[in-house]
Amino acid sequence: MNGPVLVLNQNYEPLNVCNQKRALVLLDRGKAEVLEHGMGTLRTTSTHFRVPSVIRLIYLIRRPRPKARLCRKEVFVRDGFTCQYCGVRGRDLTIDHVIPRHRGGRHTWENLVSACRACNHRKGGKTVDESRMQLLRSPFQPKVSTYYILHQYLHSNGDWRKFIPEWEIQAISA
Numbered sequence: 001m002n003g004p005v006l007v008l009n010q011n012y013e014p015l016n017v018c019n020q021k022r023a024l025v026l027l028d029r030g031k032a033e034v035l036e037h038g039m040g041t042l043r044t045t046s047t048h049f050r051v052p053s054v055i056r057l058i059y060l061i062r063r064p065r066p067k068a069r070l071c072r073k074e075v076f077v078r079d080g081f082t083c084q085y086c087g088v089r090g091r092d093l094t095i096d097h098v099i100p101r102h103r104g105g106r107h108t109w110e111n112l113v114s115a116c117r118a119c120n121h122r123k124g125g126k127t128v129d130e131s132r133m134q135l136l137r138s139p140f141q142p143k144v145s146t147y148y149i150l151h152q153y154l155h156s157n158g159d160w161r162k163f164i165p166e167w168e169i170q171a172i173s174a
Helices: 020-028 072-078 117-123 146-154 158-163 166-173
Strands: 004-008 014-019 032-043 048-057 093-097 112-116
Touching (some): 004 020, 004 032, 014 020, 014 146, 020 048, 072 093, 093 117, 112 117, 146 158
Antiparallel strands (some): 004 014, 032 048, 093 112
């Protein structure tokens, strides 16, 4: 009952991912319809339900565009789990402020980068110029797309790809 279900708006725009229990409640109340079924069934005492994989809401939901949360994990994802000073890839990374906070640097997307421990220690409380280091890529605030929101589910749920137009573009550029 905790498997992921893709929720589409009335106009087939991906909205979010919910669990199977929530999807069945939306279906039971007449607020959604099933577009794709997943593997398995849910058995009750009187009936069997095929588990949904993709549902579409009956009514159009208007919502503002989501923004990327500023947290460690999202900075690492933006930088591709790569040190922005030496280019080493890995999971043992730290967050570095390009302009140190004690020098007026802010905790924003444009001032945070992923750094390996050695590079972060070498740079210390200095600026990039003072430490004679170079950034591989300037930090930026990532644009949130449908792919950005759903990419963690797409590899295990291949039947969702036809509902996400950005999947092909992102898959080709990756």
